[in-house]
Amino acid sequence: MNWEQLLSLKRFGDTHKRLRKEQDETRLGFEVDYDRIIFSSEFRSLQDKTQVIPLSETDFVHTRLTHSLEVSVVGRSLGRKVGQKLLEKHPHLKDTLGYRANDFGTIVAAASLAHDIGNPPFGHSGEKSIGEFFKTGDGKRFQNELTDKQYQDLCDFEGNANGFKILTESRQGREGGLRLSYATLGAFMKYPKESLPKKPTSHIADKKYGFFQSETKAFKDVANELGLIKRGAENDISFCRHPLAYLVEAADDICYTIIDFEDGINLGLIQEEYALEYLINLVRDTINTKKYNSLSTTQDRVSYLRALAINTLINEAVVLFMSNEEDILKGTYSKALLDQSKYEAQITDIIKLSIENIYQSSEVIDKEIAGFKVINELLNVFTRAVANNFSGHLSSFDKLILKVFPKNINLKQDTLYENLLSVCFYISKLSDRNAILTFNKLKGNHL
Template identity: 75%
Template sequence: MEWEQLLSLKRFGDINKRIRKEQDETRLGFEVDYDRIIFSSEFRSLQDKTQVIPLSKTDFVHTRLTHSLEVSVVGRSLGRKVGQKLIEKHPHLQKIHGYQANDFGAIVAAAALAHDIGNPPFGHSGEKAIGAFFKHGLGQMFKSELTAKEYQDLCDFEGNANGFKILTESRVGRQGGLRLSYATLGAFMKYPKESLPIKPTPHVADKKYGFFQSEKEAFQDIAYELGLLKRSAHDIMYSRHPLAYLVEAADDICYTIIDFEDGINLGLIQEEFALEYLSKIIRHTIKPENYYALTTKTDRIGYLRALAIGTLINETVDLFMQHEEAILRGEWDCALLDKSHYDAQIKDVIKISVEKVYQSREVVEKEIAGFRILTELLEVFITAIHNSHNHTPSNYDTLILHLLPERYKETQNTLQGRLLSVCSFVSNMSDSYAIMLFNKIKGMEIG
């Protein structure tokens, strides 16, 4: 892969390419990507979507929106630092093509900002609920009418693929989706493969899938434009855009450290664990007397969090540059932090978060409720759409379809299109809206 091609400013939906030197320096093309994402309705819904603690009543626990903003900030730092080193290593990128270090930061920041834009409400429980509906529930009835890959898209419903759909799907008045640059779309695609075969190799890019069959042509167009390397002669499997590794690292750094921080602030993890574990991810020694000189627990944990994130950012930059050539050849097959000097310490922190936070009674109870809510919504809306398409809608079905926004009725010319339209509708709901709609449909709330 070549950086000149990987940094494509061409916008999805455009015919002509754009040149970096033609850009207005006050608002660069890649920065426009960030703006378009942050003003989208799908991004706004993240303000009321679960990160770890569903429907928390406290004011310091992260939602998907605050998590995405923080991942974007870390991603910008990673991109700028890597960009500076890449321009030193490949000076023609600046001298001939006009790229600056901040371009790399803008690409990674925008892709990181969008990395959770397709995730359903109620955290990963939401993805599981949608998959289970088709794998074990009413959705099984559609298996014989879909191709194997179309059905697998639904059985392993993936927030990353739904995010790619949001960013690229054309609809009336919005051709080319959000019309982001190809470079940003490439950096967004952590899993550049389709849903089948499932995990064909241990390669990190094969862990999940990145697009639905409905967006296959869009994905192939982007992969071709960017010059991504094909990794299979028979299946749609490509090497990642190199900057996708930085987006992944930004996410890994934030959820490792900040979910741990949330657990401590909620009282689910003892504060002493912070000094014991986070101090091991900081390059210089933390003196307990300096730590306890900070008067509040929030300030003390925030101090450690900032130092730990700073350490991991600098190490990630070093790892990327050490292995840049292997990454460009498509030979790098794991997450950057998998090779971190602090890998054991990171795993210790994640283990505690899993035991004390992710598996806490509060989280499990609300995930169970979320699972039931999404299953009910899928059943009601898919039944209504299916009966309407077969010209056998009941009066109830007709009423239900009045609740489906017009934008989700535009892609219903195929069975998968109809099913995915409901899945996308449900996925784009906030936690609170899903609960409210569920209660109204069940007759438990009126008005």
Template identity: 70%
Template sequence: MMHWEQLLSLKKMGDSTKRLRIEEDETRLAFEVDYDRIIFSSAFRSLQDKTQVIPLSKTDFVHTRLTHSLEVSVVGRSLGRQVGKAILRLHPHLKDTLGYSINDFGAIVAAASLAHDIGNPPFGHSGEKAIGDYFLNGNGKRFKELLTAKQYQDLVDFEGNANGFKILTQSREGVEGGLRLTYATLGAFMKYPKESLPKKPSSEISDKKFGVFQNDKDFFREVAGELGLLKKGLKEDTHFQRHPLAFLVEAADDICYTIIDFEDGINLGWIDESYALEYLTKLVKDTLDIKKYHLLQTTSDRMNYLRSLAISRLIQEAVNVFVENEQQLLSGTFSVSLLDKSTFKAQIDDIIKLSIQKIYKSREVIDKEIAGYKILTTLLDAYSKAIENKYQGKELHYDNLLLEDLKTLDFNQEKSLYTYLIDCCSYIAGLTDGNALLTFNKLSGKNV
């Protein structure tokens, strides 16, 4: 069984003494500092030019990763606060003895939600697939025999969640522990608390993907141990049950992309507005003022109204499911997403099905994902070859020119080939859509 006293740990990397909530400065709370550090980070700022659904879109209608992440954090804060209210009622000593508040839960979930896409490559999820496919089927498969099975799996299933943990926690010269977030926030961020192998060892939602690269698993285990996350799998595997608050981060993301991607499709004219009333009213029929709805003059205003009601309803659904299943969440026996237990699951599935048909498989999205695939494959080809030649001591002048872009790899230190390759992938994943395109043009000689 997991315990809230551990799950709400204020510890940060490098701490030698225990941080106590009751001793915190109320004007500068650690969980709120987590949020601030994420929002001021360069990795977060880069999300303003990264695809959410529609790659390289220049319209004002649609969301970038940045606006999506901000919205997920707002929903996450509401989820956290409402759950926190219930948890403190169920476990009053957390407040009365230890000093935790409702807002602490909101701040943890908001910070983890803010960071949930921070490790994602350019061009949406096709970016992850492009990197993985390069090593599985492209020129990158030449590295397979030079790596362990788990190292190679990290590359062929390159995962934004694992890259996010790397970005948030990786030490570099003068910066120990990356952003130095609290372990509670890191735990809530860890939606998939396992390494890349064994792949999908169970049907549980937390085993769907992986959340840590091989180089980062020692600290990952330290965080899991401090939080008291339950061990899963074989002794030698890095594999844990989820932090309960990670379910709220997942719910915040699910709510936003379900409702807001649908809204984007309607605002772009890809989905007829009549579908909004048909699909969304099934979610909000108890709170919808149909007269007010018909008084609104624009599609945008009508969608704003329906979206607000739908998000509020789904927040309450997720909170109810969390509180009803608190003991299963703490014992690690809750194995699906919160919205999968929602009474509105059928309506959510209908919305997602229509979004897949009208948005995710639209010609514009597919065409630009194809372009992104070509761009990232070209970058991987050039940089991995330069790394390989440098690693083998037979680099060309051209390789050294390319490696100027990868100064953080630091070939003056002895590192494994895997480290150089995963750092290279992380560098490419950190590029914005626009910078990836500029680099592609540079490698193609188009910037001369």
């Protein structure tokens, strides 16, 4: 892979090549990407979607929206620092083509901003509940009417693939989705493969999948424009990652590791004295002991250590990226950046403590159980109506249910798979509260 292709400013529908040196410096193409994401309705819905503690009423806890904003800030720093070093290593990118360090920062920031845009309500349990409906629930009845890959898309419903759908799907008046630059779409695609074969290797890019069968054409178009390297068997659609996807992943890893931990401490789920020692182990080389000892509240102490920890891990990720840049461009680098970190033991300790005290807390588990129930009921009612509509056997109740869907959800697609995916797409865009409100309406509880 080469950086000139990887930094493509092309957008869906372009008929001519966009050149970096011809860009308006007051509003660069990559900055347009960031703006389009942040003004989208799908991004706004993240303000009421679960990050860790679902529907918490405290000011401490992050939603998907605040998490995404923080990941974009960390991603911007990562991208700028890496960009500066890449321009020193490959001066033609700056001298001949006109790229600047901030371009790398903006690409990574935009992709980071969108990294959770496809996640359904109720956190990762939302993804699992959609998958379980088709794998073991009432949705299993559709298996024989779908191809293996179509069915796998539904059984392992994936927020990353759904995000790619949101960013690229055409609809009336919005051709090409948000029409982001292909560089930003490439950085967004952490798992540039289809749902089958499932985890064919231990390569980090094979951990999940990144696009639904319905977006195959759009995905291939992006991958080919960027010059991503083909992977896997001849008939499989699988590519090497865009190098900047490693930085998007690192930004997310840094934020959920450190900031989820911070939430747990501030909520009292993790004992302060015990927890702060874990953070101090990570930042021991940079901590100002006198300043730290002058802080009088838990929140201030945690905030100080969090800032140091994030800065430490940003610098570490930059070193790891540049040390492995050649392998990353060849597609042979197979791990997440922070998996190679000298702080890997400290990161593992923090994540282990978060799992035990936050992710498995009764508050989280109770809300995840409720989320499973809500999403299962929505899928049960909506998929039945849509399938009956597709086969031409609508009941009176089905006709009423179809009126619930907004006009921008296409329920007149050519295949059953696409219509079922439209249902999942609609549910995935609901906020936590809207999902519960819709559930209550279907149960007649709003009367």
